[in-house]
Amino acid sequence: MSGSRATLAQVAARAGVSVSTASLAFSGSGPVSAATRERVLAAAEQLRYAGPDPRGRSLRQGRSGIIAVVMEDRVLAAFRDPVRIAVLDGIAQETSAQGQGLLLLSDVGESADAIGTATMDAAILLAFSYRSDPTVELLRRRVVPLVALGGPDHGLLTISIDDEAASAAAAAHLAGLGHTDVAIVTLPLVNVDSPAARGPLTADAMRAASVTVSLTRLRGARSVFPAAAGWVSAASSVDEGMIAGQALLADPARRPTAVIAQSDLLAAGVIRAAHELGLSVPGELSVIGFDGIPLDRIIPQDLTTMVQPAAAEGRAAGRAVLDLLAGEHPRSTSFQCTFHPGATTARPA
Amino acid sequence: MSGSRATLAQVAARAGVSVSTASLAFSGSGPVSAATRERVLAAAEQLRYAGPDPRGRSLRQGRSGIIAVVMEDRVLAAFRDPVRIAVLDGIAQETSAQGQGLLLLSDVGESADAIGTATMDAAILLAFSYRSDPTVELLRRRVVPLVALGGPDHGLLTISIDDEAASAAAAAHLAGLGHTDVAIVTLPLVNVDSPAARGPLTADAMRAASVTVSLTRLRGARSVFPAAAGWVSAASSVDEGMIAGQALLADPARRPTAVIAQSDLLAAGVIRAAHELGLSVPGELSVIGFDGIPLDRIIPQDLTTMVQPAAAEGRAAGRAVLDLLAGEHPRSTSFQCTFHPGATTARPA
DNA sequence: CTGTTAGCGCATTCAT
DNA sequence: ATGAATGCGCTAACAG
Numbered sequence: 001m002s003g004s005r006a007t008l009a010q011v012a013a014r015a016g017v018s019v020s021t022a023s024l025a026f027s028g029s030g031p032v033s034a035a036t037r038e039r040v041l042a043a044a045e046q047l048r049y050a051g052p053d054p055r056g057r058s059l060r061q062g063r064s065g066i067i068a069v070v071m072e073d074r075v076l077a078a079f080r081d082p083v084r085i086a087v088l089d090g091i092a093q094e095t096s097a098q099g100q101g102l103l104l105l106s107d108v109g110e111s112a113d114a115i116g117t118a119t120m121d122a123a124i125l126l127a128f129s130y131r132s133d134p135t136v137e138l139l140r141r142r143v144v145p146l147v148a149l150g151g152p153d154h155g156l157l158t159i160s161i162d163d164e165a166a167s168a169a170a171a172a173h174l175a176g177l178g179h180t181d182v183a184i185v186t187l188p189l190v191n192v193d194s195p196a197a198r199g200p201l202t203a204d205a206m207r208a209a210s211v212t213v214s215l216t217r218l219r220g221a222r223s224v225f226p227a228a229a230g231w232v233s234a235a236s237s238v239d240e241g242m243i244a245g246q247a248l249l250a251d252p253a254r255r256p257t258a259v260i261a262q263s264d265l266l267a268a269g270v271i272r273a274a275h276e277l278g279l280s281v282p283g284e285l286s287v288i289g290f291d292g293i294p295l296d297r298i299i300p301q302d303l304t305t306m307v308q309p310a311a312a313e314g315r316a317a318g319r320a321v322l323d324l325l326a327g328e329h330p331r332s333t334s335f336q337c338t339f340h341p342g343a344t345t346a347r348p349a
Numbered sequence: 350m351s352g353s354r355a356t357l358a359q360v361a362a363r364a365g366v367s368v369s370t371a372s373l374a375f376s377g378s379g380p381v382s383a384a385t386r387e388r389v390l391a392a393a394e395q396l397r398y399a400g401p402d403p404r405g406r407s408l409r410q411g412r413s414g415i416i417a418v419v420m421e422d423r424v425l426a427a428f429r430d431p432v433r434i435a436v437l438d439g440i441a442q443e444t445s446a447q448g449q450g451l452l453l454l455s456d457v458g459e460s461a462d463a464i465g466t467a468t469m470d471a472a473i474l475l476a477f478s479y480r481s482d483p484t485v486e487l488l489r490r491r492v493v494p495l496v497a498l499g500g501p502d503h504g505l506l507t508i509s510i511d512d513e514a515a516s517a518a519a520a521a522h523l524a525g526l527g528h529t530d531v532a533i534v535t536l537p538l539v540n541v542d543s544p545a546a547r548g549p550l551t552a553d554a555m556r557a558a559s560v561t562v563s564l565t566r567l568r569g570a571r572s573v574f575p576a577a578a579g580w581v582s583a584a585s586s587v588d589e590g591m592i593a594g595q596a597l598l599a600d601p602a603r604r605p606t607a608v609i610a611q612s613d614l615l616a617a618g619v620i621r622a623a624h625e626l627g628l629s630v631p632g633e634l635s636v637i638g639f640d641g642i643p644l645d646r647i648i649p650q651d652l653t654t655m656v657q658p659a660a661a662e663g664r665a666a667g668r669a670v671l672d673l674l675a676g677e678h679p680r681s682t683s684f685q686c687t688f689h690p691g692a693t694t695a696r697p698a
Numbered sequence: 699c700t701g702t703t704a705g706c707g708c709a710t711t712c713a714t
Numbered sequence: 715a716t717g718a719a720t721g722c723g724c725t726a727a728c729a730g
Contacts, residue, residue, distance in 0.1 A: 005492045007707060018717045023709055030710095031715055050490035054468040055413065056707025059404040059722050064468055066415075066452065074445075076438035079428050089425035092453070096423075096460030101467045102453040103415065104441070111445030118450045119403040119413055119468060141399035143354045238645045272646065296587045297621065298647055356723060367701045372725060379726095380699055405723025408706050702729075707722105714717080 006047040014043035068103040068120040082293040090314020129210040145324040152212040158332045159317045166306045166337035167220025174258045183256040184230040185244040187214040201230025241269015257348040258286035268298045282346035304342035355396040363392035417452040417469040431642040439663020478559040494673040498666045501561045507681045508666045515655045515686035516569025523607045532605040533579040534593040536563040550579030590618015606697040613638035617647045631695035653691035
């Protein structure tokens, strides 16, 4: 147990100075003679004092140096997504440069309790859905400065990408090649703790949907192909993409000439399924993805996709939080995706 | 800014009770009549009080509900490794069930400052090398209960796996098949912030090495093949494995009949390189990996590998930390890897 | 069941 | 350049 930590008062006593002087010696934010500073540090050394206790300091200053990152999934699910990792790394780049720590919080199950009780100076909401409205409300009450990274409009400062326009651009690319029979593979429409809802994209599924990103990208694609059939996957993974591919491509009679996947991992899975069915890509099937992650050659070709600047989004969110804490007024920002012409789309046969 | 939070004192005044009674009403840990509790909660509601401020509470209780996870890499590097993610998820399973938050800290660059100043009740050191001895010393001074997950012997409570024995078992498997000419592809020997040292495994490289896991696994393999040639990779990734594969397999005259890779991603890269060189696996080259992660069909075959129970390790570390905080005396634990016979090893041609 | 009292460890006035 | 005093917000003894 942490029973025996020395306190600043003890150090001060040892050094023969007042507590306030000792405090100044450590923070360096006031006039202290070099000699007394030496004496204080020597006393600290003798007592093995490791510096001011963060608890006392944060109560006094009203700052803890902790920025929370709140997700709707558990760690495993969240970090299996390469985009999330890149975003989190971007956040960490900015915040850790200022000596702030990242507190990982999950809005799922019992772990959600910590959101109400954990120390934090501010919070970044990572890819929230409508499901988490109560959490947003709780954090608002706690008067925690908030930044949303993606997610629906909670009236919060939001860092986002042009999901709808980018998806429309992806669809337009296929349309430009001459495709008219296109299917869409979506990311999950409901969250991980809901009953997994993999299956055909039906009106019912749409009504129950709560995940903003999936709906927004769907809207973009449908703006070009209003009648496109769809398949809802249960996660962003190669395996789910394969399942989707099997479902959409198995029947030669109802086989589309192109597939729009809402993530690169899903796209890779679809391409795999196509290969297993003996379909050549892009000869007999065009596939376009979304994200622009390194696919580590899961598929042989270079994937045609919309590249999102994940690390930049993370950095923007990190900077926004720091600005908020500095009393500034950062503004919501939307990043643009860029089209990456790979080798997995072509004119229909 | 968090300027305007209501305090417990204000709530108490509004409800016409003392502060301590109001405190009890919130914590539920004392005898309060239902009526007064109601009154307090109503007052809180009116003032939009969101519950006790964690800063005051943690100063008073000496507990913050925060467990730090300290890594030697930046987030991106750490979480590109599927094993790390699984471990972290295991930790989170245990700690978040107790309402504890995970504070992500990095022992790299300026971000390391936070290690000395961040609020934490305990810390888990994730895959530390000797490089971080000063960090361990600092945390010891701060009298923070510590648990090491892998890494060298710091005299700390340690959760580990039988790296050496498992590597020896992998090597023995190849020896049993009749291989005598075996090469080893190691994980990085130095940390990410050191000059990247990819290249042949030389005596110099060994001397400069600081990453325990790589050295331990190497020792295991060399216990069976003392003279095995080696290649040091700069990261655990498919790309690095391909580079290693090119280097080890390009020259037909000096080509081994089998490769021991220290991670599955490296193994997958080696297999890829073999395929590009026109070598069949396991016909002309046997490859064994380490980790047992889902490879998402990066390679066509089922990889022969040593499976480590990553999630279980994480959970054990999480439990150990919680036990420590509960005043108990958990013991160091070592997990065993299990051999997974895949389809990438066979008798030499 | 409720109120009173007393700090937790520290940074910051304001004197000197 | 240093010291004395004050309170950040809360919980835990103890008394009533």
